[in-house]
Amino acid sequence: MAQNLRAVAARCIYAVVDKGRSLADELPSQLSKIAEKDKGLLQELCYGVLRHLPELEHDVRDFIKKPLTGKQRVGHFLMLVGIYQVKYTRVPDHAAFNETVSACKPLKCEHLKGVINGVLRNFQRQQTNASHVTNNSKNIADAIVYNHPSWFIKKIQTAYPEQWQALLAANMQRPPMWLRVNQRHHSVEQYIALLTAADIEHQRLDESSGAIQLTHAVDVNKLPGFQLGWVSIQDAAAQQAAGLLNCQAGDNVLDCCAAPGGKTCHILEQCPDIKAMTAIDIEASRLTRVEENLNRLNLSAQVIAGNAATPQQWWNGELFDRILLDAPCSGTGVIRRHPDIKWLRKAQDIEALTALQQEILKNIWSLLKPGGTLLYATCSVLPEENSEQVQRFVNETPDAKHVAISENSTDIGWQILPNMAAMDGFYYAKIVKTTA
Structure with a gap:
Protein backbone atom coordinates (compact mmCIF):
# COMPACT_ATOMS: atom_id res chain seq x y z
CA MET A 1 0.00 0.00 0.00
CA ALA A 2 1.33 3.42 -0.99
CA GLN A 3 2.31 5.64 1.94
CA ASN A 4 1.97 9.33 2.69
CA LEU A 5 4.78 10.82 0.62
CA ARG A 6 5.47 13.62 3.17
CA ALA A 7 6.11 10.94 5.78
CA VAL A 8 8.42 9.11 3.39
CA ALA A 9 10.26 12.37 2.58
CA ALA A 10 10.71 13.18 6.27
CA ARG A 11 12.13 9.71 6.95
CA CYS A 12 14.49 10.00 4.02
CA ILE A 13 15.80 13.44 5.06
CA TYR A 14 16.14 12.25 8.67
CA ALA A 15 18.23 9.28 7.47
CA VAL A 16 20.57 11.63 5.57
CA VAL A 17 20.97 14.46 8.08
CA ASP A 18 20.87 12.58 11.39
CA LYS A 19 22.03 9.11 10.36
CA GLY A 20 24.63 10.09 7.75
CA ARG A 21 23.16 8.02 4.93
CA SER A 22 23.70 9.08 1.32
CA LEU A 23 20.61 10.32 -0.51
CA ALA A 24 21.61 8.09 -3.44
CA ASP A 25 21.40 5.08 -1.11
CA GLU A 26 18.29 6.12 0.78
CA LEU A 27 15.98 7.52 -1.89
CA PRO A 28 15.63 4.45 -4.17
CA SER A 29 14.36 2.30 -1.30
CA GLN A 30 11.88 5.03 -0.29
CA LEU A 31 10.55 5.52 -3.83
CA SER A 32 9.15 1.99 -3.79
CA LYS A 33 6.83 2.95 -0.92
CA ILE A 34 4.75 5.54 -2.76
CA ALA A 35 2.48 5.74 -5.79
CA GLU A 36 4.10 6.17 -9.20
CA LYS A 37 2.45 9.55 -9.75
CA ASP A 38 4.02 10.90 -6.53
CA LYS A 39 7.62 9.87 -7.15
CA GLY A 40 8.59 13.17 -8.81
CA LEU A 41 7.26 15.16 -5.85
CA LEU A 42 9.09 12.92 -3.37
CA GLN A 43 12.38 13.61 -5.14
CA GLU A 44 11.58 17.33 -5.27
CA LEU A 45 10.92 17.43 -1.52
CA CYS A 46 14.03 15.45 -0.56
CA TYR A 47 16.42 17.33 -2.83
CA GLY A 48 14.78 20.67 -2.11
CA VAL A 49 14.89 20.40 1.68
CA LEU A 50 18.54 19.30 1.58
CA ARG A 51 19.42 22.23 -0.71
CA HIS A 52 17.77 24.75 1.62
CA LEU A 53 18.33 23.03 4.97
CA PRO A 54 19.81 25.92 7.07
CA GLU A 55 17.25 28.38 5.72
CA LEU A 56 14.32 26.06 6.50
CA GLU A 57 15.65 25.26 9.96
CA HIS A 58 15.91 29.00 10.59
CA ASP A 59 12.27 29.37 9.52
CA VAL A 60 11.17 26.65 11.95
CA ARG A 61 13.21 28.12 14.79
CA ASP A 62 11.05 31.24 14.70
CA PHE A 63 7.91 29.30 15.59
CA ILE A 64 8.84 26.52 17.96
CA LYS A 65 9.79 27.04 21.59
CA LYS A 66 11.72 23.83 22.10
CA PRO A 67 13.59 21.86 19.41
CA LEU A 68 12.29 18.36 18.69
CA THR A 69 14.76 15.71 19.78
CA GLY A 70 14.98 11.95 20.27
CA LYS A 71 12.02 9.99 18.94
CA GLN A 72 10.32 13.26 17.97
CA ARG A 73 13.19 14.25 15.70
CA VAL A 74 11.51 12.98 12.52
CA GLY A 75 8.75 15.53 13.26
CA HIS A 76 11.36 18.27 12.86
CA PHE A 77 12.09 17.13 9.31
CA LEU A 78 8.37 16.85 8.59
CA MET A 79 8.03 20.55 9.44
CA LEU A 80 10.85 21.34 7.03
CA VAL A 81 9.04 19.37 4.32
CA GLY A 82 5.90 21.41 5.00
CA ILE A 83 7.62 24.78 4.89
CA TYR A 84 9.56 23.85 1.73
CA GLN A 85 6.26 23.13 -0.03
CA VAL A 86 4.90 26.57 0.90
CA LYS A 87 8.06 28.40 -0.17
CA TYR A 88 9.21 26.51 -3.24
CA THR A 89 6.51 24.33 -4.79
CA ARG A 90 3.19 24.85 -6.51
CA VAL A 91 1.39 22.59 -4.06
CA PRO A 92 -1.58 24.65 -2.73
CA ASP A 93 -1.02 25.68 0.89
CA HIS A 94 -4.13 23.88 2.15
CA ALA A 95 -3.02 20.62 0.51
CA ALA A 96 0.53 21.02 1.83
CA PHE A 97 -0.79 21.62 5.36
CA ASN A 98 -3.30 18.75 5.33
CA GLU A 99 -0.93 16.17 3.88
CA THR A 100 1.97 17.22 6.10
CA VAL A 101 -0.10 17.06 9.29
CA SER A 102 -1.60 13.74 8.15
CA ALA A 103 1.93 12.36 7.91
CA CYS A 104 2.19 12.45 11.70
CA LYS A 105 0.22 9.20 11.96
CA PRO A 106 2.52 6.96 9.86
CA LEU A 107 5.49 8.63 11.56
CA LYS A 108 4.00 7.73 14.96
CA CYS A 109 4.09 11.31 16.18
CA GLU A 110 0.38 12.14 16.24
CA HIS A 111 0.91 14.12 19.45
CA LEU A 112 2.81 16.66 17.29
CA LYS A 113 -0.10 17.39 14.95
CA GLY A 114 -1.02 20.63 16.74
CA VAL A 115 2.58 21.81 16.90
CA ILE A 116 3.29 21.10 13.23
CA ASN A 117 -0.01 22.63 12.08
CA GLY A 118 0.69 25.73 14.17
CA VAL A 119 4.21 26.13 12.79
CA LEU A 120 3.01 25.86 9.18
CA ARG A 121 0.13 28.30 9.61
CA ASN A 122 2.27 30.82 11.50
CA PHE A 123 4.86 30.61 8.74
CA GLN A 124 2.16 31.16 6.11
CA ARG A 125 0.96 34.30 7.93
CA GLN A 126 4.51 35.57 8.26
CA GLN A 127 5.02 35.26 4.50
CA THR A 128 2.85 38.30 3.86
CA ASN A 129 5.07 40.43 6.09
CA ALA A 130 8.54 38.96 5.66
CA SER A 131 10.13 37.76 2.42
CA HIS A 132 12.42 34.77 2.00
CA VAL A 133 15.92 34.87 3.43
CA THR A 134 18.03 36.91 1.02
CA ASN A 135 21.68 37.73 0.54
CA ASN A 136 20.91 41.21 1.90
CA SER A 137 20.06 39.87 5.36
CA LYS A 138 22.53 41.64 7.63
CA ASN A 139 21.91 39.80 10.88
CA ILE A 140 21.67 36.25 9.57
CA ALA A 141 24.62 33.87 9.45
CA ASP A 142 26.15 33.12 6.05
CA ALA A 143 25.28 29.44 6.48
CA ILE A 144 21.57 30.40 6.44
CA VAL A 145 21.86 33.01 3.70
CA TYR A 146 23.83 30.77 1.33
CA ASN A 147 22.54 27.36 2.50
CA HIS A 148 26.01 25.85 2.89
CA PRO A 149 27.98 24.81 6.00
CA SER A 150 30.14 27.58 7.45
CA TRP A 151 33.41 25.65 7.09
CA PHE A 152 32.79 25.17 3.38
CA ILE A 153 31.85 28.81 2.79
CA LYS A 154 35.13 29.91 4.42
CA LYS A 155 37.16 27.55 2.22
CA ILE A 156 35.44 28.82 -0.92
CA GLN A 157 35.90 32.46 0.11
CA THR A 158 39.63 31.81 0.57
CA ALA A 159 40.09 29.86 -2.66
CA TYR A 160 37.87 32.02 -4.89
CA PRO A 161 37.67 35.52 -3.36
CA GLU A 162 36.12 37.02 -6.51
CA GLN A 163 33.78 34.14 -7.35
CA TRP A 164 32.68 32.58 -4.07
CA GLN A 165 29.12 33.92 -4.12
CA ALA A 166 28.57 32.84 -7.72
CA LEU A 167 29.96 29.39 -6.92
CA LEU A 168 27.63 28.94 -3.94
CA ALA A 169 24.70 30.16 -6.03
CA ALA A 170 25.56 27.64 -8.76
CA ASN A 171 25.45 24.85 -6.17
CA MET A 172 21.83 25.77 -5.44
CA GLN A 173 20.71 25.34 -9.05
CA ARG A 174 19.05 22.24 -10.49
CA PRO A 175 21.61 20.42 -12.65
CA PRO A 176 20.98 20.01 -16.37
CA MET A 177 20.82 16.67 -18.14
CA TRP A 178 23.83 16.11 -20.40
CA LEU A 179 24.17 13.49 -23.12
CA ARG A 180 27.29 11.82 -24.48
CA VAL A 181 26.87 10.61 -28.04
CA ASN A 182 28.42 7.23 -28.82
CA GLN A 183 30.15 8.17 -32.05
CA ARG A 184 30.70 4.54 -32.98
CA HIS A 185 27.02 4.63 -33.98
CA HIS A 186 26.28 8.25 -34.96
CA SER A 187 28.11 11.53 -35.33
CA VAL A 188 27.02 14.28 -32.95
CA GLU A 189 25.25 15.99 -35.86
CA GLN A 190 23.35 12.82 -36.72
CA TYR A 191 22.22 12.31 -33.16
CA ILE A 192 21.18 15.95 -32.86
CA ALA A 193 18.94 15.33 -35.87
CA LEU A 194 17.39 12.38 -34.04
CA LEU A 195 16.71 14.55 -30.98
CA THR A 196 15.12 17.21 -33.17
CA ALA A 197 12.90 14.61 -34.84
CA ALA A 198 11.85 13.40 -31.37
CA ASP A 199 10.99 16.99 -30.30
CA ILE A 200 13.60 16.93 -27.53
CA GLU A 201 15.00 20.45 -27.05
CA HIS A 202 18.76 20.62 -26.73
CA GLN A 203 21.96 22.58 -27.29
CA ARG A 204 25.55 21.56 -27.92
CA LEU A 205 28.42 22.44 -25.58
CA ASP A 206 30.73 23.41 -28.47
CA GLU A 207 31.71 22.21 -31.92
CA SER A 208 34.64 20.13 -30.68
CA SER A 209 32.65 18.24 -28.06
CA GLY A 210 30.09 15.46 -28.21
CA ALA A 211 28.30 16.84 -25.14
CA ILE A 212 24.66 17.83 -25.63
CA GLN A 213 22.62 19.63 -22.97
CA LEU A 214 18.89 19.00 -22.84
CA THR A 215 16.66 22.00 -22.18
CA HIS A 216 14.46 19.77 -20.02
CA ALA A 217 15.35 16.40 -18.51
CA VAL A 218 13.57 13.42 -20.05
CA ASP A 219 13.18 9.76 -19.20
CA VAL A 220 16.17 7.90 -20.68
CA ASN A 221 13.83 5.55 -22.54
CA LYS A 222 12.59 8.53 -24.57
CA LEU A 223 16.11 9.15 -25.89
CA PRO A 224 16.61 7.73 -29.42
CA GLY A 225 18.53 4.47 -29.19
CA PHE A 226 19.38 4.65 -25.49
CA GLN A 227 18.92 0.91 -24.93
CA LEU A 228 20.87 0.27 -28.15
CA GLY A 229 23.90 2.15 -26.78
CA TRP A 230 23.65 5.18 -29.05
CA VAL A 231 23.85 7.66 -26.18
CA SER A 232 24.71 7.88 -22.46
CA ILE A 233 23.95 10.27 -19.60
CA GLN A 234 27.13 12.03 -18.44
CA ASP A 235 27.88 15.58 -17.36
CA ALA A 236 29.93 17.59 -19.85
CA ALA A 237 32.73 18.07 -17.30
CA ALA A 238 33.12 14.33 -16.85
CA GLN A 239 33.16 13.94 -20.64
Missing part, protein backbone atom coordinates in the same frame (compact mmCIF):
# COMPACT_ATOMS: atom_id res chain seq x y z
CA GLN A 240 36.46 15.87 -20.81
CA ALA A 241 38.41 12.94 -19.33
CA ALA A 242 38.59 10.72 -22.41
CA GLY A 243 39.90 13.48 -24.67
CA LEU A 244 42.49 14.61 -22.13
CA LEU A 245 43.76 11.07 -21.57
CA ASN A 246 44.14 10.80 -25.37
CA CYS A 247 44.57 7.04 -25.64
CA GLN A 248 46.25 5.61 -28.73
CA ALA A 249 45.92 2.31 -30.57
CA GLY A 250 47.72 -0.47 -28.70
CA ASP A 251 47.69 1.31 -25.34
CA ASN A 252 47.28 -0.63 -22.10
CA VAL A 253 44.87 1.52 -20.07
CA LEU A 254 43.89 1.60 -16.40
CA ASP A 255 40.81 3.38 -15.03
CA CYS A 256 41.19 3.72 -11.26
CA CYS A 257 38.10 4.22 -9.09
CA ALA A 258 36.06 3.53 -12.21
CA ALA A 259 32.48 3.09 -10.97
CA PRO A 260 29.91 3.72 -12.33
CA GLY A 261 31.93 3.38 -15.55
CA GLY A 262 31.02 6.44 -17.60
CA LYS A 263 34.63 7.43 -18.26
CA THR A 264 35.68 3.81 -18.87
CA CYS A 265 33.05 3.48 -21.58
CA HIS A 266 33.81 6.88 -23.11
CA ILE A 267 37.50 5.97 -23.47
CA LEU A 268 36.55 2.70 -25.21
CA GLU A 269 34.11 4.53 -27.49
CA GLN A 270 36.76 7.05 -28.52
CA CYS A 271 39.59 4.56 -28.97
CA PRO A 272 38.23 1.04 -29.56
CA ASP A 273 41.59 -0.28 -30.72
CA ILE A 274 43.47 0.08 -27.44
CA LYS A 275 45.22 -3.09 -26.32
CA ALA A 276 43.30 -3.52 -23.06
CA MET A 277 41.16 -1.64 -20.53
CA THR A 278 41.30 -2.49 -16.84
CA ALA A 279 38.67 -0.86 -14.62
CA ILE A 280 39.03 -1.13 -10.86
CA ASP A 281 36.95 0.08 -7.93
CA ILE A 282 37.26 -0.65 -4.23
CA GLU A 283 33.51 -1.29 -3.87
CA ALA A 284 32.56 -4.54 -5.58
CA SER A 285 28.85 -3.63 -5.39
CA ARG A 286 29.44 -0.51 -7.49
CA LEU A 287 31.09 -2.53 -10.25
CA THR A 288 27.66 -3.88 -11.19
CA ARG A 289 26.95 -0.45 -12.72
CA VAL A 290 30.21 -0.63 -14.67
CA GLU A 291 29.24 -4.01 -16.09
CA GLU A 292 25.74 -2.76 -16.95
CA ASN A 293 27.14 0.24 -18.83
CA LEU A 294 29.67 -1.88 -20.71
CA ASN A 295 26.97 -4.37 -21.70
CA ARG A 296 24.50 -1.71 -22.89
CA LEU A 297 27.22 -0.13 -25.03
CA ASN A 298 28.56 -3.50 -26.24
CA LEU A 299 32.04 -2.77 -24.87
CA SER A 300 34.49 -4.97 -22.97
CA ALA A 301 36.95 -4.35 -20.15
CA GLN A 302 38.56 -6.30 -17.35
CA VAL A 303 36.59 -5.23 -14.28
CA ILE A 304 38.29 -5.82 -10.94
CA ALA A 305 37.28 -5.13 -7.33
CA GLY A 306 40.50 -3.67 -5.99
CA ASN A 307 41.98 -0.93 -3.83
CA ALA A 308 43.92 1.66 -5.84
CA ALA A 309 46.08 2.31 -2.77
CA THR A 310 47.33 -1.31 -2.73
CA PRO A 311 47.81 -2.33 -6.39
CA GLN A 312 50.04 -5.27 -5.50
CA GLN A 313 46.86 -7.12 -4.48
CA TRP A 314 45.33 -7.07 -7.98
CA TRP A 315 47.90 -5.88 -10.55
CA ASN A 316 49.25 -8.50 -13.00
CA GLY A 317 52.65 -6.79 -13.36
CA GLU A 318 52.14 -5.31 -16.86
CA LEU A 319 52.79 -1.55 -16.94
CA PHE A 320 50.15 0.84 -18.29
CA ASP A 321 50.54 3.44 -21.07
CA ARG A 322 47.63 5.54 -19.78
CA ILE A 323 46.11 5.78 -16.31
CA LEU A 324 42.97 7.69 -15.37
CA LEU A 325 42.90 8.28 -11.63
CA ASP A 326 39.45 9.58 -10.71
CA ALA A 327 40.50 10.02 -7.11
CA PRO A 328 38.25 9.68 -4.04
CA CYS A 329 37.38 13.26 -3.09
CA SER A 330 35.00 15.54 -1.21
CA GLY A 331 32.54 15.70 -4.11
CA THR A 332 32.24 19.46 -3.58
CA GLY A 333 32.03 20.09 -7.33
CA VAL A 334 28.79 18.11 -7.70
CA ILE A 335 26.76 19.57 -4.82
CA ARG A 336 24.04 20.73 -7.22
CA ARG A 337 23.47 17.05 -8.14
CA HIS A 338 24.00 15.73 -4.61
CA PRO A 339 22.95 18.39 -2.06
CA ASP A 340 23.38 15.87 0.75
CA ILE A 341 27.16 16.28 0.30
CA LYS A 342 26.87 19.61 2.13
CA TRP A 343 25.67 17.85 5.26
CA LEU A 344 27.48 14.51 5.00
CA ARG A 345 30.93 16.00 4.41
CA LYS A 346 32.75 17.50 7.41
CA ALA A 347 35.72 19.87 7.56
CA GLN A 348 37.96 17.20 9.08
CA ASP A 349 37.24 14.86 6.16
CA ILE A 350 39.36 16.94 3.79
CA GLU A 351 42.66 16.18 5.51
CA ALA A 352 41.92 12.44 5.46
CA LEU A 353 40.93 12.58 1.79
CA THR A 354 44.09 14.43 0.74
CA ALA A 355 46.20 11.85 2.59
CA LEU A 356 44.39 9.04 0.76
CA GLN A 357 44.84 10.81 -2.59
CA GLN A 358 48.58 11.15 -1.93
CA GLU A 359 48.85 7.45 -1.10
CA ILE A 360 46.97 6.39 -4.23
CA LEU A 361 48.96 8.73 -6.48
CA LYS A 362 52.26 7.40 -5.14
CA ASN A 363 51.32 3.74 -5.48
CA ILE A 364 49.55 3.95 -8.85
CA TRP A 365 52.44 5.96 -10.32
CA SER A 366 54.64 2.85 -10.09
CA LEU A 367 52.27 1.10 -12.55
CA LEU A 368 52.85 3.68 -15.32
CA LYS A 369 55.36 3.11 -18.13
CA PRO A 370 58.14 5.65 -18.69
CA GLY A 371 56.71 8.09 -21.23
CA GLY A 372 53.18 7.23 -20.09
CA THR A 373 50.45 9.65 -19.00
CA LEU A 374 48.44 9.78 -15.77
CA LEU A 375 45.33 11.95 -15.75
CA TYR A 376 44.43 12.98 -12.21
CA ALA A 377 40.76 13.89 -11.79
CA THR A 378 38.38 14.85 -9.00
CA CYS A 379 34.86 16.25 -8.75
CA SER A 380 36.09 18.72 -6.13
CA VAL A 381 36.59 22.49 -6.14
CA LEU A 382 39.00 22.57 -3.19
CA PRO A 383 42.63 23.44 -4.08
CA GLU A 384 44.07 21.14 -1.43
CA GLU A 385 42.57 18.16 -3.27
CA ASN A 386 43.46 19.51 -6.70
CA SER A 387 46.21 21.95 -7.72
CA GLU A 388 48.00 21.77 -4.35
CA GLN A 389 47.86 17.99 -4.41
CA VAL A 390 49.32 17.76 -7.91
CA GLN A 391 51.99 20.40 -7.22
CA ARG A 392 53.10 18.49 -4.13
CA PHE A 393 53.26 15.20 -6.03
CA VAL A 394 55.29 16.66 -8.90
CA ASN A 395 57.68 18.36 -6.46
CA GLU A 396 58.23 15.10 -4.58
CA THR A 397 58.44 12.76 -7.59
CA PRO A 398 61.58 13.15 -9.72
CA ASP A 399 60.19 11.42 -12.84
CA ALA A 400 56.83 13.26 -12.77
CA LYS A 401 56.26 16.21 -15.11
CA HIS A 402 53.12 18.32 -15.13
CA VAL A 403 51.72 19.11 -18.60
CA ALA A 404 49.53 22.23 -18.88
CA ILE A 405 46.01 21.63 -20.19
CA SER A 406 44.17 24.84 -19.30
CA GLU A 407 44.23 28.02 -21.36
CA ASN A 408 46.58 29.55 -18.79
CA SER A 409 49.81 27.56 -19.11
CA THR A 410 50.88 28.59 -15.60
CA ASP A 411 47.90 26.86 -14.00
CA ILE A 412 48.47 23.55 -12.25
CA GLY A 413 45.76 21.53 -13.94
CA TRP A 414 42.36 22.70 -15.13
CA GLN A 415 39.72 23.65 -12.56
CA ILE A 416 36.16 23.67 -13.89
CA LEU A 417 33.81 25.45 -11.49
CA PRO A 418 30.12 24.56 -11.11
CA ASN A 419 27.94 26.10 -13.81
CA MET A 420 30.94 27.03 -15.98
CA ALA A 421 29.24 26.39 -19.34
CA ALA A 422 26.56 24.63 -17.23
CA MET A 423 29.06 21.92 -16.24
CA ASP A 424 29.68 20.30 -12.86
CA GLY A 425 32.71 21.30 -10.83
CA PHE A 426 35.65 19.14 -11.90
CA TYR A 427 39.44 19.16 -11.84
CA TYR A 428 41.96 17.59 -14.23
CA ALA A 429 45.74 17.49 -14.25
CA LYS A 430 47.95 15.66 -16.74
CA ILE A 431 51.20 14.17 -15.42
CA VAL A 432 53.75 12.46 -17.68
CA LYS A 433 56.42 10.02 -16.51
CA THR A 434 59.77 11.13 -17.90
CA THR A 435 62.05 8.61 -19.60
CA ALA A 436 65.36 10.10 -18.50
